[in-house]
Amino acid sequence: MSNVVVQNIERADADVIAGLAEQGVATVHEAQGRKGLLASYMRPIYAGTRLAASAVTISAPPGDNWMLHVAIEQVQDGDILVLAPTSPNEDGYFGDLIATSLKARGGRGLIIDAGVRDTADLKEMQVPVWSKAVFAQGTVKETLGSVNVPVVCAGELVNAGDVIVADDDGVCVVRREEAADVLAKARARTANEGDKRARLAAGELGLDIYDMRGRLAEKGLKYV
Amino acid sequence: MSNVVVQNIERADADVIAGLAEQGVATVHEAQGRKGLLASYMRPIYAGTRLAASAVTISAPPGDNWMLHVAIEQVQDGDILVLAPTSPNEDGYFGDLIATSLKARGGRGLIIDAGVRDTADLKEMQVPVWSKAVFAQGTVKETLGSVNVPVVCAGELVNAGDVIVADDDGVCVVRREEAADVLAKARARTANEGDKRARLAAGELGLDIYDMRGRLAEKGLKYV
Amino acid sequence: MSNVVVQNIERADADVIAGLAEQGVATVHEAQGRKGLLASYMRPIYAGTRLAASAVTISAPPGDNWMLHVAIEQVQDGDILVLAPTSPNEDGYFGDLIATSLKARGGRGLIIDAGVRDTADLKEMQVPVWSKAVFAQGTVKETLGSVNVPVVCAGELVNAGDVIVADDDGVCVVRREEAADVLAKARARTANEGDKRARLAAGELGLDIYDMRGRLAEKGLKYV
Amino acid sequence: MSNVVVQNIERADADVIAGLAEQGVATVHEAQGRKGLLASYMRPIYAGTRLAASAVTISAPPGDNWMLHVAIEQVQDGDILVLAPTSPNEDGYFGDLIATSLKARGGRGLIIDAGVRDTADLKEMQVPVWSKAVFAQGTVKETLGSVNVPVVCAGELVNAGDVIVADDDGVCVVRREEAADVLAKARARTANEGDKRARLAAGELGLDIYDMRGRLAEKGLKYV
C-alpha cells in the first residue's frame, strides 16, 4: 500500500469528537486504559489550544512535502493532518502558505513527527501544530508517499479517521471505533473527579480519600 | 533507608527562604560557589515564577506515583515537593488533582525529574512545576518508595529541608544549614551589582570596570 | 588565528539588513537556496522577536566568558553577538549585566551555542537570545579566545559581518557579500506569495495552483 | 485488547525466514520498498549476528517484566521476542536467567525498546539482543500487559508472526504475508548486484554503470 491516496475514510461522530475535546489528553488517555499517547517530544508551537479532530494521515518521504498538498484535498471540516516521515528528520514541511490552504478547507491543525516553520504566522492565524521541532529547513517535491494509510507517528499507530486529541500536555490518538466508548468513560471519570477535587481542596488527604493507609502499611511503609 | 517516611524534618528560617526567593537562581548559584544547579533539562511548565521553598523529597519507583500521596501529608506551608524516580522515566506523576491537594496544604509547587500533566490546569491554578518532560502518561500505585530521604534529582543531591530556589533559569538547591550564609553572600553580590549595572548602562566597558586589559595582554591577546 | 581580536570588520548595508529582518528566517533561507540555517536546537528565550543584525563573532573556551567582555568593545549599533564555544557545553556565559553593557553599545542580542541565564531579566530588558540551553551555570575568566574570526555556530559557518536573521523559527546566517542579492530574491519570493495566499485562502488547492496533478500521476500516485 | 495472550499465531514459512536471514537488513529493507526499519538507536549488544525469526510480541508496562515470562511459554523454535513498553524507559527487562529459558524453548533472541542486562553472559550464551540501552536496572512483576498483540516497537508496527530480520545494521520487520514476496525481490536484487560489484571493483564508475551523467547535466551540475 504505497503511493496511494485513500479518498473515502470514515470519521467518528462529530458530537463524540467535540466531547473528547472537552475532556483533554490526560483524561482521555486514562479513560482508554493508558494507551495512545504520542511521544513527549511532540510539543505545541504555542500554548492554550485544546482540540479533537479526525486524522487525515500522511506518510511522507524525508524532507519532501509533496504529499501535504495531496492530503489537503482530502481534508474535510473538522479534520487534522497527521504527518509521519518514512525516515526521521526535522525538516520544516509546513508553513504559512499550506496553513492558509488547510484553514480554508476547514482543517484544524497539524500533528507532525518532524519540523514546522513560520511559527509566528501560524500563531497569529491560530493554526495549531504539535511537532518534534521548529525548523525552517525547506523541503522538496520529488518523491511520492501516501495519504490516509495507517502511519506510526511519534511512536503510536494512527489510522485515517482516528480521533486526535491534543492540548498543552501533548497528543493522544483514539481509535475511531472506540471513540464513543472512550468518551463515555472519560465523562464518568471527570464526573467522579469533582467530588474528590472538592475534598482535596478542603485539605482532606488522598491517603484518606482513596483509603491507602492500610495497603501502605501492609506493603511495609515505615514512618520514622 | 528504603520504604520510610521521615516525618520531622528541619527547615531553614522563613525569612531566609523569602530572601533567597528574591535573589533568584543565577545569583544564589554564584553566591554559594557555583554549585547546586539541577540539570538544564529541568524547565518550568510556564514562565514567570520565582520562588524559594523547603524541600519535601520523594524517592519514587519508575511510573508509580503512590509516594506523592504519602508525601503531601508531610507538606507544611512553604514547602515544595522534589521527586526523583529510582529509574529514569518521563511518566506524568503529577496532575491537577494532586496539585489541588498540594495547594490546599500550603505546598508551593513541584520539582520532578520525570513528567507532569494537566499543565494548562496547573498554570491556571498557579501551581508551578519544573520537570524533565510534559507527558500525560499515567502511573500506577503498586510499589513503595520513601519520603524525606536524601535523593539525587537531575544530577544534584537534595536533602529534606534543603532550600529550593527556582525561576525561569531553572532550579538550584541550597543546603539548609548554609542558607543564611548563602543569602548574605547573595545580597552582598546583588548590592555590588547595582553600581556596575549603572556604569555598564552608561556605556562603560566591562574591560575597564573589571580592569581586564592588562591581564588579557599578558595572556597574549592580540588586536589586529 | 587564535587569541586575536579583529577590530575592523565590514558590515552589510543597513537598509539591506533592515530588509532582511522584514523577510524573516524561513523566507531568507529559501531565497538563498536553502542554506545557512543553524541547528533546530537554537531556540529563542522568549517568543515574538524578528531581527537582522551584523555578526560580531566570538570563539570562546568552554565555560569561560572572558571573550564576551572583549567582544562588546567591538560592537556597533545594529550588531549581534554570535558565540561558539571551542568544546560543547551548556554553561551560562551571558546574563543581565553583560546584557546591560551590550544594550548600551547598541547591540541587538546574542546567538550562543551554549547557555544563557537571567532570562526573566533579559525578557524584561528586551534583549533577545537564541541559545542551546537556559542554564545558570557560572563561567570563569581564565583562557583566551578570539573575536571576529570565522566560527562554526550550531553547525553553520559564521564570519564577522555576516548578517544574522533570527525569529521564532530559529536563526539563519547570510553571507555579507550576498546579503543584497538574497534580499532581492526574498522580496521577489514574498511578492509572489501574495497572490498564492489569496487563492489558497479562497479554497483553491495547491495541487491546482502549482499544477501538480500531472506529475503526480506520472510518478504513479493512485487514488483509491 | 489489553491483558490478553494470543496463543495461536501464524508464522511465515521456515524456508522463507531462512532466506531472509541470508539477505540481511539493508537488502530486505530496500526489497520491500524502504519500509520496516526500527529506529537507529536499536543496537546489537555484540557484533556479528545475522538472523531472521518470527516475532512473539510483548506489550509490557514500564519497568515490569512479568509478561516476558508469560511470553516465553508462547515461543516456538525459531521465534524471537519483540518487547515494546507502554511508556518509554531503559530498564533491564531481560538478563541471563530469562535468556536461559528463552534458549531452552528455541527462541533466537530479543528485540527490546528498553534495556537489557547480563550482557557479558548473553554474549557468551550467544543470545543476541537488539536494544535501546544496556542497563542493569531491575524490574518488578506487578502489572499485566499483553502477548502477541500488535505493538509499535522503536517506531515500527510489529504484529505477532511478522518476520524480524536483524544484523549489525539494526532491525527490520517484514509482514508475515509479504515475506515470500519480499524474499523473491531481495534475491533478485542481490543477484543483480553481483555484476555491478565486479564492475565497481574493477574501477568502473557508478556514474557510468548507472548512466547518470546525462541526468546530472540536465539537472544543472557544473564541473569547475
Add this chain to the structure above:
Amino acid sequence: MSNVVVQNIERADADVIAGLAEQGVATVHEAQGRKGLLASYMRPIYAGTRLAASAVTISAPPGDNWMLHVAIEQVQDGDILVLAPTSPNEDGYFGDLIATSLKARGGRGLIIDAGVRDTADLKEMQVPVWSKAVFAQGTVKETLGSVNVPVVCAGELVNAGDVIVADDDGVCVVRREEAADVLAKARARTANEGDKRARLAAGELGLDIYDMRGRLAEKGLKYV
C-alpha cells in the same frame, strides 16, 4: 567543602571488594535493593572487564583536568578514580599519560561523567574506563576542584571509599559500610540462581518455577 583534598579515606575490606567483583553489576544492584546504578550512558571503552574497586572521587571544573593529577597521589592499590565535572561536558580529561601514572600507582581504572581519549592505547594498556563520551578534546589546568569529597556522578552519589562495581552492563556504587552485607546478599542470590538456571535450561517455565499462574489469572490475564 571546596578546593580540598581529603587524604585519609576508609576503604572496604579487600576480600569484600574482590567478592563484589565476582558478582557483577546486575546482581549487586539487585542485592542492595535496586539502587546505586549510574546512568545508562556510562559505557566501557572496551568490552570484557569486570571489576570492583574503592572510589577516589574527583570534583573537577568543566574542561579542566588539573585535579586528576592531584587525585593520583591519593590512589592506593585497588582504587578506581571517579570523576564528576561541576558542569556537564564531554571533554577528554584522561588519556594514556595519566593512565600510565594511574596504573603505576595500582589504580584499576576510571569512571568519568565526561570524555576520555587515547582509547586504543588504554585498551592495549588494559586500563578500563567507563565514560559518557569518547572525545579527544583537550583540557586546561587553571581552576581547582576537590578530591575525595562526595560527588554526584551520572546521577548517583559516590563517597570516597565507596565500592565501585563495573562491567559490560555499566557501573554500580555500593556504600562502603554496606559492602559486606551487600556481598552476602549477592552471594545468596547467586547460590539461589543455580538451581533455577538448571530448571530453566531444561525447558521448565518461569511461570511454573515462580508459581505465577494463579496471580496472573487473579489480575485478569486472558488467554485467547
Add this chain to the structure above:
Amino acid sequence: MSNVVVQNIERADADVIAGLAEQGVATVHEAQGRKGLLASYMRPIYAGTRLAASAVTISAPPGDNWMLHVAIEQVQDGDILVLAPTSPNEDGYFGDLIATSLKARGGRGLIIDAGVRDTADLKEMQVPVWSKAVFAQGTVKETLGSVNVPVVCAGELVNAGDVIVADDDGVCVVRREEAADVLAKARARTANEGDKRARLAAGELGLDIYDMRGRLAEKGLKYV
C-alpha cells in the same frame, strides 16, 4: 557555489599525511592548538583503525546519495570522503557497493554526518567509516549537491584537500596548508612524552614532574 564539482584540488604532501596518521587524533588535536575535532557522536563502525587522508568533500541533500557517485570520480589514491548533509538526518547514504567502488579508486574510507549500512560487509572489506549513526534507511537520487566545496561536518569546517585524521578517539581535521607545521609540532610533543611516560610508569607523580604543587597551593588547595 551550489551544484558544482570542483575537480582539481590541492592535497597535502603524502609524507606529511602518513606522518599525521602515526600521531593520531588526540596528539594532532593538541598539536594544532586544540581545534579541529568533529563532534563526539562521530564514531567508527569498527575499532582499531588509525588513518590520515585528504578530504574529498560532499555537500548532499538529506536522504539523497547521488553526489556520492559523483564524488568517487574525484577520488585519488589516499583520499577520504567527507559527507555533510544540508539538513540533519541519519539515512544510510553508503553501503557495500559504493564502498567497493571507493576502494577500487584508492579511497581510504568515509566520514559522514549521517548514517551508514552494510557495516558487517564494510568491516570485512576493511573500509572504515566514522558516522553519526548505523542505519539501513535507503536514499534517493533526485537532487543535486556539490563536491569539493567547503562543508561543515559534525561541527567543523572541512575544505577539500584538508587532512582528516581519524582513529578510535574520533575525527580531527587539519588545514592542508598547516599540515606540515602541525606534524612537526605533533612529533615534538610525542618525543617529549617518552621521557614523561617512563617517569610516570616508574611511579613518579605528575604533580612533581610538572611542578604543580606550588601553583596549587597558591590557588588555595587545602589538604585535610
